[in-house]
Amino acid sequence: MKLYCHPQSRSNTILPLLKELxxxxxxxxxxxxxxxxxxxxxxxxxxxxGKVPCLVDDDAVISETPAIFAYLADKYAEKGFAPALHDPKRGEYYKWLFFGHGPVTEFMNIKALNIPPETLAKQRGSISFGDEEAMMNFLRQGLSHAKPYLLGEQITVADLYLAYWLAFGISFKIIPYDDAFKPFLNTIKQRDAVKDVSWFQAI
Known part of the structure; x- marks a missing residue:
């Protein structure tokens, strides 16, 4: 397999995943x-x-980051980083992958653009995260149920993906470091795969 990447890009989400697997x-x-x-x-x-990361495996080209996560978790299913195909938890697993890629990253991108709050309020119905409080409540509810991972005792690539974006957003003061996030992020911080990621360890 070939992974097209850049050290200052979303490719950084993939490198700890390769270590985990x-x-x-x-x-x-x-x-x-x-x-x-x-x-x-x-x-x-x-x-x-013209974006990275992009994974090429034989003739398959996988260019979306959560798609790379899901693909590698399934390709190496014996590693146990994704629920089985017919396990109901598979639905929750997809939910968190897509929530991290959709509402969370959309929120960070929109916030970086400094769009006036009143403009966002008018468009709330067409924005995937609704508003900041709705997104934060979604995260608080989900992470308060983590035991210690999103789906229970077994880590999945959805945990790694969401934790990366939360840590990134917190590091750059885009996402508030809510108390409800701390147990989950502290659990991920103990993983060998991210112990050398300085900005992740610094939160």
């Missing part, structure tokens, strides 16, 4: 440069958005 030796990292190789004809043929 113990497959670092099975993935060739190909580092691209912003504005040059990312916009090259060769790379745009793989991913017309």
């Amino acid at each position: 113990d497959i670092e030796d099975q993935v060739e990292l190909i580092e691209l440069e912003y504005g040059t190789t990312m916009r090259s004809t060769e790379y745009l043929a793989l991913n017309p958005l």
Whole structure:
């Protein structure tokens, strides 16, 4: 497999995952440069958005980060990082992957644009996270039920994905560090895969 990446991008979400799955030796990292190789004809043929990460496995091209997480969890199902296909928890697992990729990242992107609150309030019905309080309540409720992970005692890649974005948002003061998040994030911080990620450890 080949993973097209950049050290200052969402590719950073994938590297701890490779460690967790113990497959670092099975993935060739190909580092691209912003504005040059990312916009090259060769790379745009793989991913017309010119974004990373992008995983290539034989003829399959997987360009969306949570899709890479879900794909690798299923490819290496014996590692136990995803519920079984017919397990009802599989639905919750998808919920958290898509919530992290949808409402959470949309919230951070919109907040970075400094859109006036009154403008957002008018568009609440068409915004995936509704408003900040609704998103925070969703997270508080879900993380208060973590035992210690989102689906119980077994970690999944959904835990890793959500924890990364929460830590990222908290580090850059985009998402408030709510007390309800701390037990979950402290549990993830103990994982060997993120012990060398300085900004994750600093929260």
